[in-house]
Amino acid sequence: MVGFVEKNGVLHCDDVALPVIAAEVDTPVYVYSAAHIRAQYDALAGAMVKALPETRQPMLCYACKANSNLAVLKVLQAQGSGLEIVSEGELHRGLAAGFDAGRIVATGVGKQDSEIAVCLDKGIHQFNVESLPELENIQAIAAQMDKSADVVFRLNPNVSGGGHHKISTGRARDKFGISVERIFEAFEMAQGMSHINALGLSMHIGSQVSTVETFEDAFKKLAGIVTDIRAAGHEITRLDIGGGFPIIYNEEDLLDFDAYANWVNEIIEPLGTEIIMEPGRYLVGNGGALLTEVLYVKETSDRDFLVIDAAMNDLIRPTLYDAYHGIEAVENRDAQERVYDVVGPICETGDTFSQERSLPEMARGDLAVIKSAGAYGFCMASNYNTRPLPAEVLVDGDQFTVIRKRQTYQEIIDKDIIPEWL
Numbered sequence: 001m002v003g004f005v006e007k008n009g010v011l012h013c014d015d016v017a018l019p020v021i022a023a024e025v026d027t028p029v030y031v032y033s034a035a036h037i038r039a040q041y042d043a044l045a046g047a048m049v050k051a052l053p054e055t056r057q058p059m060l061c062y063a064c065k066a067n068s069n070l071a072v073l074k075v076l077q078a079q080g081s082g083l084e085i086v087s088e089g090e091l092h093r094g095l096a097a098g099f100d101a102g103r104i105v106a107t108g109v110g111k112q113d114s115e116i117a118v119c120l121d122k123g124i125h126q127f128n129v130e131s132l133p134e135l136e137n138i139q140a141i142a143a144q145m146d147k148s149a150d151v152v153f154r155l156n157p158n159v160s161g162g163g164h165h166k167i168s169t170g171r172a173r174d175k176f177g178i179s180v181e182r183i184f185e186a187f188e189m190a191q192g193m194s195h196i197n198a199l200g201l202s203m204h205i206g207s208q209v210s211t212v213e214t215f216e217d218a219f220k221k222l223a224g225i226v227t228d229i230r231a232a233g234h235e236i237t238r239l240d241i242g243g244g245f246p247i248i249y250n251e252e253d254l255l256d257f258d259a260y261a262n263w264v265n266e267i268i269e270p271l272g273t274e275i276i277m278e279p280g281r282y283l284v285g286n287g288g289a290l291l292t293e294v295l296y297v298k299e300t301s302d303r304d305f306l307v308i309d310a311a312m313n314d315l316i317r318p319t320l321y322d323a324y325h326g327i328e329a330v331e332n333r334d335a336q337e338r339v340y341d342v343v344g345p346i347c348e349t350g351d352t353f354s355q356e357r358s359l360p361e362m363a364r365g366d367l368a369v370i371k372s373a374g375a376y377g378f379c380m381a382s383n384y385n386t387r388p389l390p391a392e393v394l395v396d397g398d399q400f401t402v403i404r405k406r407q408t409y410q411e412i413i414d415k416d417i418i419p420e421w422l
């Protein structure tokens with residue numbers, strides 16, 4: 001068993017007891033299982049191997065917005081992954097982790113001139129273009145640099161997918177992608193552009209999409225549009241079908257990958273294009289947890305609070321999306337259950353990880369984990385309340401290493417400048 005499992009009454013990450021990490025690195029700390037991440041990659045790649053011909057395997061481009069620590073990137077790069085980036089920062093991280101630029105795709109609605117230029121200079125696989133003004137801008141920058149830009153157009157298929165309205169990205173009202181009507185205009189425009197190769201389409205409909213029918217609908221729309229665009233005389237040689245695969249936070253349904261892969265084989269494969277996918281959360285989400293210590297048990301006339309040393313600045317998903325995260329005691333896991341609100345130290349009522357959660361009775365100094373925190377956890381952390389960014393640790397079997405040091409107060413304060421005139 002890999003990931004977060006109980007052994008001899010103590011919660012471990014793979015073969016490392018979590019109290020050992022807390023003693024050495026302190027809390028709060030993100031802990032990731034390399035073995036879990038590898039297993040997730042292999043499960044997804046394996047489903048595609050089963051369903052699709054050997055010569056038509058997709059390039060899996062890990063959407064590193066989910067977790068962009070260099071060591072995590074390295075684990076996935078070593079598994080054979082490509083990379084999806086949304087910023088120049090993520091490009092630099094990817095290259096530093098050893099990804100070949102030719103296996104990197106750049107998405108995002110607001111690509112800056114400098115980001116486009118660096119991507120062109122490094123020779124990335126493609127830009128996933130999100131608007132016509134962006135296309136004009138890429139053409140202008142590529143012409144200036146005398147480079148040619150491979151692009152696909154991100155289709156907004158007007159499909160509602162995703163576990164929360166803030167993570168749905170494929171509806172007409174969302175800021176992402178180009179509507180069907182304007183996609184034709186985009187191909188027409190690109191034809192007259194000297195430094196643009198328009199190669200195909202991309203699509204990403206949202207996150208935590210657990211119903212295979214949602215993908216089936218979106219694929220059918222995509223295939224119909226490919227046929228129409230080809231009929232209009234344009235070549236389509238690449239299709240990027242996005243990510244959005246769910247993990248279990250609480251009692252969600254998992255996507256039936258075999259059914260998904262079969263739809264890819266039935267609808268996308270016959271189109272004869274290169275296939276790209278952009279999985280993020282699925283690869284890393286359940287492979288990480290935020291390890292934290294109980295500061296106080298605060299009993300009030302209304303309820304009992306477990307005040308922990310992790311806060312919304314470390315993990316914002318519960319505050320931002322009302323997201324559910326499992327919480328478990330690390331030791332004394334058989335203790336009598338009590339009902340707590342689990343809260344952080346920040347001066348916001350929203351700094352609440354769970355309400356009325358039944359947990360083994362805990363006391364000051366006890367350790368707990370907030371589970372499923374490997375995706376959209378550390379990478380969304382902030383310095384709110386001048387709290388340092390937490391440390392990150394990677395476990396592999398029975399070894400562990402700090403893969404990001406805890407930020408110091410000096411590092412935070414040093415960035416501020418008091419003007420001489422004050």
Ligand SMILES: Cc1ncc(COP(=O)(O)O)c(C=O)c1O
Nearest residue numbers: 063204207243244278279280281
């Ligand atoms: C364009 C694009 N691709 C891929 C992803 C990854 O999504 P997920 O983590 O749900 O797989 C996202 C997430 O926001 C995205 O915006």
